[in-house]
Structure formats: structure tokens, C-alpha cells
Amino acid sequence: xxxxxxxxxxxxxxxxxxxxxxxxxxxxxxxxxxxxxxxxxxxxxxxxxxxxxxxxxxxxxxxxxxxxxxxxxxxxxxxxxxxxxxxxxxxxxxxxxxxxxxxxxxxxxxxxxxxxxxxxxxxxxxxxxxxxxxxxxxxxxxxxxxxxxxxxxxxxxxxxxxxxxxxxxxxxxxxxxxxxxxxxxxxxxxxxxxxxxxxxxxxxxxxxxxxxxxxxxxxxxxxxxxxxxxxxxxxxxxxxxxxxxxxxxxxxxxxxxxxxxxxxxxxxxxxxxxxxxxxxxxxxxxxxxxxxxxxxxxxxxxxxxxxxxxxxxxxx
Amino acid sequence: xxxxxxxxxxxxxxxxxxxxxxxxxxxxxxxxxxxxxxxxxxxxxxxxxxxxxxxxxxxxxxxxxxxxxxxxxxxxxxxxxxxxxxxxxxxxxxxxxxxxxxxxxxxxxxxxxxxxxxxxxxxxxxxxxxxxxxxxxxxxxxxxxxxxxxxxxxxxxxxxxxxxxxxxxxxxxxxxxxxxxxxxxxxxxxxxxxxxxxxxxxxxxxxxxxxxxxxxxxxxxxxxxxxxxxxxxxxxxxxxxxxxxxxxxxxxxxxxxxxxxxxxxxxxxxxxxxxxxxxxxxxxxxxxxxxxxxxxxxxxxxxxxxxxxxxxxxxxxxxxxxxxxxxxxxxxxxxxxxxxxxxxxxxx
Numbered sequence: 119x120x121x122x123x124x125x126x127x128x129x130x131x132x133x134x135x136x137x138x139x140x141x142x143x144x145x146x147x148x149x150x151x152x153x154x155x156x157x158x159x160x161x162x163x164x165x166x167x168x169x170x171x172x173x174x175x176x177x178x179x180x181x182x183x184x185x186x187x188x189x190x191x192x193x194x195x196x197x198x199x200x201x202x203x204x205x206x207x208x209x210x211x212x213x214x215x216x217x218x219x220x221x222x223x224x225x226x227x228x229x230x231x232x233x234x235x236x237x238x239x240x241x242x243x244x245x246x247x248x249x250x251x252x253x254x255x256x257x258x259x260x261x262x263x264x265x266x267x268x269x270x271x272x273x274x275x276x277x278x279x280x281x282x283x284x285x286x287x288x289x290x291x292x293x294x295x296x297x298x299x300x301x302x303x304x305x306x307x308x309x310x311x312x313x314x315x316x317x318x319x320x321x322x323x324x325x326x327x328x329x330x331x332x333x334x335x336x337x338x339x340x341x342x343x344x345x346x347x348x349x350x351x352x353x354x355x356x357x358x359x360x361x362x363x364x365x366x367x368x369x370x371x372x373x374x375x376x377x378x379x380x381x382x383x384x385x386x387x388x389x390x391x392x393x394x395x396x397x398x399x400x401x402x403x404x405x406x407x408x409x410x411x412x413x414x415x416x417x418x419x420x421x422x423x424x425x426x427x428x429x430x431x432x433x434x
Numbered sequence: 435x436x437x438x439x440x441x442x443x444x445x446x447x448x449x450x451x452x453x454x455x456x457x458x459x460x461x462x463x464x465x466x467x468x469x470x471x472x473x474x475x476x477x478x479x480x481x482x483x484x485x486x487x488x489x490x491x492x493x494x495x496x497x498x499x500x501x502x503x504x505x506x507x508x509x510x511x512x513x514x515x516x517x518x519x520x521x522x523x524x525x526x527x528x529x530x531x532x533x534x535x536x537x538x539x540x541x542x543x544x545x546x547x548x549x550x551x552x553x554x555x556x557x558x559x560x561x562x563x564x565x566x567x568x569x570x571x572x573x574x575x576x577x578x579x580x581x582x583x584x585x586x587x588x589x590x591x592x593x594x595x596x597x598x599x600x601x602x603x604x605x606x607x608x609x610x611x612x613x614x615x616x617x618x619x620x621x622x623x624x625x626x627x628x629x630x631x632x633x634x635x636x637x638x639x640x641x642x643x644x645x646x647x648x649x650x651x652x653x654x655x656x657x658x659x660x661x662x663x664x665x666x667x668x669x670x671x672x673x674x675x676x677x678x679x680x681x682x683x684x685x686x687x688x689x690x691x692x693x694x695x696x697x698x699x700x701x702x703x704x705x706x707x708x709x710x711x712x713x714x715x716x717x718x719x720x721x722x723x724x725x726x727x728x729x730x731x732x733x734x735x736x737x738x739x740x741x742x743x744x745x746x747x748x749x750x751x752x753x754x755x756x757x758x759x760x761x762x763x764x765x766x767x768x769x770x771x772x773x774x775x776x777x778x779x780x781x782x
Contacts (some may be wrong), residue, residue: 317637318755344758355753357502385637390505391498 168277173231185414200374297337307366308341341365372405520699522736525710530664539712547578575697633759635702653694661726708766
């Protein structure tokens with residue numbers, strides 16, 4: 119039989135152990151009970167089974183979150199009202215909690231997120247600050263990922279893999295549709311996506327650049343020098359615009375409306391040498407959306423490219 | 435030696451010295467001509483001088499090489515010539531006026547004034563075209579220069595060198611703070627402004643140079659007639675007054691030259707460091723303290739230095755370019771230190 123003193127000592131000790139366990143295991147114990155472990159750039163992290171209050175701690179993650187049917191509780195950066203019909207109505211009213219690359223931890227904490235998503239390289243000091251807000255802080259640098267990988271990884275993190283797979287299927291079907299319907303013009307022309315890099319240089323965007331990868335998925339054959347460039351971008355002096363002469367069609371970045379040229383691309387297209395290029399003299403230049411950061415934004419580019427190819431076919 | 439003998443020797447040596455300085459100026463012009471040719475021929479695409487001659491003989495707007503020269507290299511060379519000459523002249527006048535060997539176009543608040551009004555033009559008025567906001571820059575440069583001169587003129591003894599320098603430093607600090615405050619809250623203005631802020635000769639339209647030419651002409655004329663006045667001012671205010679110089683008028687002409695030249699150059703090419711500071715020192719080493727020679731030497735050597743820096747910036751980091759403002763800052767600092775170390779800087 120247990121004495122009264124023994125009973126009190128035992129129950130007090132058990133209570134103390136339970137209390138200490140609750141305090142000390144805050145970042146693992148509680149979440150582990152109702153969460154899943156996902157792989158991140160900082161190692162395994164336990165996240166909620168299905169996060170509902172996601173804060174995006176840089177500019178790029180918000181699009182991938184919206185793609186999967188979730189509106190973030192906080193975003194970083196600005197100009198979300200200019201991000202196209204798929205996103206602007208959803209993201210324009212979401213509280214801003216930092217600039218494009220650096221969140222304000224105090225503001226971010228005020229939104230009480232159950233998961234923080236960070237999609238660019240993050241130093242340890244900032245990571246620890248964010249983990250102080252919620253241990254479910256996920257760092258996955260999109261820079262090393264394709265857009266399909268972005269969708270599936272974010273789907274896994276948010277517990278929305280089914281939505282990610284559906285989006286991936288939609289994207290593949292849209293690309294396949296383009297390849298089939300526009301096989302003729304796609305077979306006749308080579309393409310280059312070029313944009314101004316500074317007031318004296320421009321880039322050709324290679325297959326490793328996300329936008330160009332989307333175009334290649336749609337069946338585009340890249341012209342030289344894009345076709346053989348190893349890096350996502352290759353920089354040329356504006357004096358060497360003639361390297362684009364082999365391209366049958368030139369694509370340039372559009373502004374937010376998706377159809378008119380981006381103002382900061384003017385150093386390239388206002389150059390007199392640009393006007394000498396065969397694609398330019400023959401009217402085969404189109405502004406298209408650029409900066410695809412998710413499969414949803416890629417689908418917007420696919421839609422625009424469909425229009426471009428339709429117009430290209432009518433020019434022949 | 436008697437006074438008469440000294441006078442005879444001076445009579446003999448003055449023409450010889452004048453001839454030597456004249457020959458030196460011709461040599462400086464030859465150096466400038468060399469850098470003009472290099473500026474037109476050297477770049478990402480190397481073009482031989484024969485192409486330049488071909489362009490001069492019969493320009494073909496469908497020829498790629500001709501277009502490179504005609505639409506890219508000639509405009510930036512012209513901007514370099516104009517901005518360089520203006521910076522050299524204004525620097526020489528400013529050092530003479532302030533009797534301060536460290537005076538440069540920033541000291542009268544010109545760069546800070548131009549920066550502030552350009553940022554206001556971009557941020558408050560939505561001006562994005564270079565031909566538009568260049569006028570905000572010019573207006574700001576002129577206004578700041580005049581403001582500094584006004585502040586420096588307070589008090590019974592008028593605009594003394596020390597008061598002008600202090601007024602310029604204080605005004606620059608105040609205007610710079612305002613510019614920073616606006617840029618920190620307006621990322622679009624910052625994006626537009628940062629390209630101008632570095633200082634560059636590329637992508638500047640000749641139309642903008644044409645718009646600034648009247649100011650440059652007035653400034654250059656005012657500067658070149660200042661030579662004798664600056665020589666007298668360098669003896670001090672009291673001596674100048676005793677020689678019959680109206681100090682207020684003399685300083686006013688010199689300040690007008692500085693504001694017009696500096697404002698126009700800064701508006702066209704952005705704030706370019708060290709050219710206005712280092713070149714007058716180099717000219718002084720070659721000519722001695724006579725401003726009647728320092729001014730034309732500075733006017734010729736400064737564009738030569740600017741064009742050399744621009745050519746260097748084109749080839750040093752291909753395929754990109756390093757803006758001329760960065761090159762002059764990087765190259766100018768050791769050159770100035772070398773000048774100071776090799777020879778005691780001539781008295782201003």
C-alpha cells in the first residue's frame with residue numbers, strides 16, 4: 119500500500135516531469151504530436167498536418183501558396199496589385215510584413231502564423247528569429263528547383279499534395295495542347311527570350327531560366343546563343359545585339375498587363391541595332407510575362423504564349 | 435642683379451614660357467584627340483579607325499558597325515567631351531574661388547541639390563525619361579549652388595572661402611539627408627535614381643546635351659574670363675580690393691560659371707567624382723599658379739581623363755561595363771595621392 123507521503127511525492131514528481139516536458143519540448147513535442155516532418159534546406163522540420171495560417175517571408179513564395187488554394191496571412195515585398203488576374207485580387211489586401219527579401223520579424227509575429235515559408239537563401243540568424251515566431255519555419259530555396267518541384271515541395275509542406283498534383287497535371291496538359299495545336303509554327307521558327315540587364319548590356323535567357331523552361335515545355339526550339347548557353351542568363355554588351363540575328367522570333371518581358379513591353383526593357387529595344395534584327399524588321403517580336411515563380415504563373419505565361427503563336431501563324 | 439636686368443630677363447623668358455605652355459596645351463589637345471579616337475573605336479566590338487573614316491565619309495544607317503559608332507559611341511564621346519570640359523573648368527574655378535585645393539564640384543552643394551530635385555522629379559512628378567528628369571537635376575544644382583553662395587555671403591566680409599566651404603558642406607549634408615529619406619520610402623525612385631547616381635556616359639541622348647549647351651556655353655565663357663580675376667583673388671580680398679577689383683562681382687561671375695558648368699555636367703552625366711578635383715591639380719603642376727593657363731589646361735585634360743576612364747570601364751569587365759563614375763573614383767584617388775606625394779601641391 120502506498121503511503122500518503124509516497125503518494126504526494128509520486129504525483130508531485132510526475133506533475134513536475136509533465137510540466138517540464140511541456141515547457142522544454144515546445145518546438146518538438148507539441149507539434150510532433152499533431153504534425154509531420156518535412157525536409158527543408160535547414161534539415162527536417164515538423165509542420166502542421168494542414169497549415170491554414172501561412173506567412174510568406176519573402177516575395178516569391180506567395181504565388182505557390184495561392185496556386186494551392188490558400189491565401190497567406192502575410193506576404194513580403196510590394197506591387198502584388200500588379201501581379202496579374204490570378205493573384206492580384208487575392209494578394210493585394212494581404213498584410214505586408216517586409217521587403218522583397220527581408221521580413222520584419224515583429225510585424226510577421228503579429229500575424230500569428232502556424233507556418234512560415236521562406237523561399238530564398240536564409241542566414242542562420244534570420245532563421246532562428248523566424249523559428250522564434252513558430253518552429254514550423256520552412257526554408258526551401260526555389261533557386262535550385264524547377265517550377266514542378268516548387269509545386270510538389272510546397273504541396274508537401276502545406277499538406278496539399280493533391281492540389282499540387284492537380285496543378286501539375288493542368289500545366290502538363292496546357293503545354294501538350296500548345297505543342298499539338300501550334301506544331302507547325304513551332305517547327306518553323308526558333309525563339310529567343312531577351313531582356314535588358316543594365317543600360318549597357320542585355321541578357322539572353324537560357325533553358326535553365328524558369329520562363330524559358332516553360333517555353334521549352336511548350337515545344338519551343340531556342341536559337342543560338344540561348345540554345346547552347348550553360349547558365350540561366352548570358353550577358354552581352356548592347357553593341358553585340360547582332361548575336362540575336364539568328365532568332366526567328368524574339369520574346370521580351372512585358373509589364374503587368376502581360377502584353378505591352380516592360381518599361382525597364384527600353385535600353386534594349388530602343389537601341390538602333392535592335393531595329394536591324396530580322397525578327398524585328400519582320401514584326402516577330404512579342405512581349406510576354408516573365409518572372410514565373412510558380413506553376414500558376416507559368417500557366418499565365420503558357421496562356422500568353424498561346425496568343426503569341428496564334429498571331430505568329432497569321433503573319434505567315 | 436639690377437632691377438633693369440631682372441626686367442630684361444623677364445621680357446626674354448615670358449615669351450619662351452608662353453610658347454612652352456602653348457605647346458603643352460597643343461600636346462594636351464593631341465592626347466585628347468587620341469582618347470576621342472579610342473572612345474569611338476574601343477568597346478565590346480572592336481572597330482578599326484578605317485571604319486571611323488568610312489562613317490565620316492558616308493554613313494550607312496543599315497550597317498551595324500556604322501550604327502555602333504553613330505548611335506552609341508559618338509554620343510557617349512560627345513557627352514564625355516562636354517561633361518569633362520565642364521567638370522575640369524568648374525573644378526579649376528572652384529579651387530581658385532574658394533582658395534581651397536580640396537574644393538570640388540560637390541563642395542557648393544551642386545551634386546546634392548541635383549540629386550534631391552531629381553529624386554523629387556521621379557518620386558513626386560513621376561518623371562521617368564532621362565530627358566525629363568535631367569532638368570530637375572539642373573534646376574536643383576543651380577538652386578543649391580545659389581543657396582550656398584547666398585548663405586556664404588552673410589556677414590560683413592561677404593562670401594569668404596571658408597564660409598563658402600562651410601555653407602556648402604552644411605547644405606550638402608541637409609540635402610543629402612532629404613534625398614536619402616525619400617529614397618528609403620520609394621523603391622521605384624531608388625531604382626531610377628541609382629543608375630544616374632553612379633555617373634555614366636552611356637545611353638545619354640545628344641538632345642539632352644543640346645538642351646544643356648546654352649548653359650555650358652555661358653558657364654565656359656564666364657570661366658575663361660575669370661583667369662585674371664582668380665589670379666588677383668588668390669592674393670587675398672584686401673589686395674584684390676586695393677587693385678580695384680569689385681569682389682562681389684568677381685565672385686559672382688566665378689560662382690555663375692561654377693553653377694552653370696557643374697549643374698549641366700552633373701545633370702547630363704550624373705555626379706562624377708575626382709575629375710573636377712584632380713585635373714586642376716595636374717594642370718597646376720604643369721602650368722604653375724597662373725589661372726589663365728590652368729583653366730584651358732583643365733578644360734582639355736579633364737575630358738581626356740573622363741574618356742580614358744570610360745574606355746577603361748568598357749574593357750575591364752566584359753561583357754558588362756563599369757560606369758565611368760566608378761572608374762574615376764577608383765583610379766582618381768591613387769592618382770591624386772600620387773600627385774600630392776610626388777610634388778607639394780602648388781599653392782592655389
